[in-house]
Amino acid sequence: MFVSGEVGSAIRLTLLLASITTIVLLLISTPLAWWLARSRRPWKEAIATVVALPLVLPPTVLGFYLLLALGPNGPGGWVAGFFGRRSLAFTFIGLVIGSVFYSMPFVVQPIRNAFEAIGERPLEVAATLRANPWDTFWSVAMPLARPGLITGAVLGFAHTVGEFGVVLMIGGNIPGQTKVLSIAIYDYVESSEWSQAHILSAGMLVFSFAVILSVTLLEKRLRRPAA
């Protein structure tokens, strides 16, 4: 298949962004989902709602706030100052930050469901066998929640690959740094270079089909022994 430098760099960048975002998301979402599943605090659902907001909010809302937050007058600009820069907008790190917020509900939700599905029983049994909470978490809860973790990772990855609105608002369309696949497709369509747009769009269609199908099959296979 013909892949020009620009297309190739958009694909590489997108895969890198999605991979890093997924890793960051797993690190944040797993403890968060555990807390949401186990805590008895009445206001935990408020936190869960905040995490779920990007499901409903237009990406423009997120993009607008991120643009201000990443800029020289926001916390992002403050952080950027340590690297001798003014703003995290138009940077790869800025995109990772945006993607983490944007894709978080897709990762937290399945993991939380998986943790909740375990129920009290296995954890109590582990406790009677003198496993401390840390042990219990790693050797009981995590293996049992594996299907949820995998689903969350795949969905988080796929959703980041499909991200568009937020990147359009905070990316600045820089080849190799912020020009991801969805933006490249948009660019090709808007400038009437439809053959390129066709190649990339068809690729995305196949990719998305494969992701959703594999998540469904995976969940089926992983659930069967437990059932």
Place this chain on the structure above:
Amino acid sequence: MWYLAAVVVLASCGRQTEQVVHVAVAANCTEAAKEIARIFEQQEGTRAVLSFGSTGQLFTQITQDAPFEVFLAADQETPRKAVTAGFGLTDSVFTYAVGKVVLFSTTLDFTNGEAVLREGTFEKIAIANPSTAPYGAAAMEIMKSLALNAHLARKIVQGNNITQTFQFVETGNAELGFVASSQVLGRDPKSVWIVPQPLYSPIRQDAVLLKKGSENKAALAFISFLKSPDTIKIIERYGYVGTP
């Protein structure tokens, strides 16, 4: 209840028969077009519904049957392309404004704009996407004329259209950017460098009557209003050169 139903039906009928013209407007002309539409409605009693975007983006939409009747582009090439592709009326193309490119910043002093550009001690410079926005193409042309294109390439960030480019600078995410003079009216002159004309070819912005509007009296009225002295006055007030 009957009364309410009658009101609803009447109101919806009213909306359908109301004279409206749908205009696709290149983003650089946003403010001027709003003003033109306001005066147009005052004088003619006809509403102009404006849709904004980059010239290339609007053209793509027009080729896909967008409901636009008049197209105010930011170049001459695109309206011509619309005519060749069979979406615009051949004799209807005319230049409604000539735009100027400026370099704008909220933090830098442009008393000597060219020197600031040459020193290049900034992190990011914003331009509009050159493949869809004529003002972006002009920005590239300017940097090329100054032989700075290779030097600045790594600092360029692209807005999806000239309005987003302006917003990148306005929010401070980029220190400076090439925008349209119509966007920096009333700004501190030190924050604006009016790029001298030999550095880029004048941005002649053409309008075209689209086939969808050829039967619509409102569209024809809007086109002739665009050529009126009233409009030219507005165009000039917004920092363009008018073309009588």
